[in-house]
Structure formats: structure tokens, C-alpha cells
Amino acid sequence: MKKFLSLTVLVLVLVSCGGTSKVAKQARKTFDGNWTLTSVTYPQNTGTFNVTLFNDAAASCLEGSTWDFVSNNNRGTYDVSGSNCTSGTRHFIWSIDEENTPQGVYDFLLKPVNEKYKSTNGNQGFRLNLSSLTQNSMVWEQTVTLEGSPFVIRMTFSKL
Template sequence: MKKVILIFLAFGLISCGSSKTIRDSKKTIKGDWTLSTITYSKTGKYNVTLLNDTSKDCFEGSTWQFVPNNNTGTYSINEPSCSTGVRNFVFTIQEENAATGLYDFLLKPTNEKSKSDTNQGFRLSLKSLSETAMQWQQTVMVDGEYFIINMNFTKF
């Protein structure tokens, strides 16, 4: 009887772990990235504040570091005409489609101790991920229509 209970307990622990897709993606995302370009699904000039922080122009060229073993990271705004400095965040990966390997993740700005003042986060879709490139998309509503923000990263 004890063996049967142990087998069910072991199976339960294995099934609660992260999927292989998420584990592999965490290995790929680990490290240092540059947010190279930001584009929009519609042409025109827009005044967009990303992650409730700063503008597109300030985010382009920012450097990001992901530490998947504790789901934390930082990004640094480097543009001299912007409010420069390091920002902290925590992130959670949520698998979207096991067949395609694409997933959503939540990114929540925090302080250095991983505590959030507002408890507000952002849902982003990971549209592509390779050893050297990554693309996020954020979909928002503008005047009753969907508006997509594409954030393109390169690994360094």
C-alpha cells in the first residue's frame, strides 16, 4: 500500500512541474538582451508609454537581463535624454500552446527586493524566441480597435 501511495505522490510531483517547452524557453531567454526596435501594427506617430515607465524612444536600446531560476530580471534605460537607470521586475511564464511552443508571460515591475508597490503587471505574448532574437507583442485597445506593439530583442 505504501508503494502505491509513493508512486501516486511521485507522479503528482512530476506532473506539477514546468513543461519541457517552458524549461527550454527559460534556458534560451536567460542572459543579456537589447531591446533593438519597437514597431506598431498601424502607421503613424503615437505617444505610447511602455510598461507604465517611459516612451518608445527611451526603451529602444535598453538592456535587459533575465534570471529564470528565480524569475527576476532588470532592464536599464540608457538613452541620455530619458530618465536613465536600472529597473527591476519579476516574470511568470504561462504556457499558451504546447504544439507551437509560444507562450504568454506576465512581467511585473518591482523594487530591488522583488516587491511591487502597485501589484500591477503586464501580459505580453512571446511571438518568437531563438538563441539570438526574441519578439514580444502587447495588444491594447485604442479607440475601440486592437493596436499591437512589437518589441524586438537581440541577445548579446
């Protein structure tokens, strides 16, 4: 009986401590659906920059792209179109990572994959900061290095 009680208590502790927080679960649900990448900006810098996002396309090619997030399997697609752009549908796997960030702040992980959702480019992915998320808009920020200094890329989305 003592072993059963100890095992039950252990299971309850593991279940209550593990898993995704209520806030992160709500964020996943909010992601679900179709979004448009309305703008790519560089809030701390002025000038013209030739930025390639996700080792895929120029920022100008991704502006106006449509993104579909499916929260029950963390898969998605985005469509690129436009002149001087390699048009087509791209696939990705995504997740919200709350483990390595302060409480209430989330990193968003995006990993490009092929049509069968298998890794491409040596299992490479991208970590972005989910700086804002509402029912109708979301903002990602990615900090990279430019000439030895931090360079912030801000991507703003609107829900369709």
C-alpha cells in the same frame, strides 16, 4: 503495503503531471543573459504613436535599453538612458506562463518591482505574448486597445 503502493503511485502521477514542460524550461534557459531591445514597432498600424511601455517610459526611451534576465530566480533588470528619458535601472520579476495559452505558444509575464524585488504599483504586472524565441533573438507582442480596436505593440530583442 497497499497504502504505501497507492501513495507512491499518487506521488508519481502528481510529479509527472505537474511542473513546467520541457519546452518551457528550455525557453527559460534561453532567456537567461543580457539582451538589447532593438526596436518597438506597431505592425498593424501606420503613423506616429506616443506609447508608454510598462507604465514606465516612452517606447523611444526603451529602444536600445539593455535587459538582464536571470533564469534561476526569475528576476531581472533593464537600464534606460537617453535624452528626455528618466534614466536608471529598473527591476522586474518575470515568468513564462504556459497554462493559459495554446500548446507551444507562451505568454510572458513581467512584473515591475523595487530594488528589493518587492511589488510596486499595487502588484501590477504585464502579460505579453512571447511570439518568437531563439538563442539570439526574441520578440514580444502586447495587445492593447486603441479607440476600441486591438493595437499590437511588438518589441524585438537581440542577445548580447
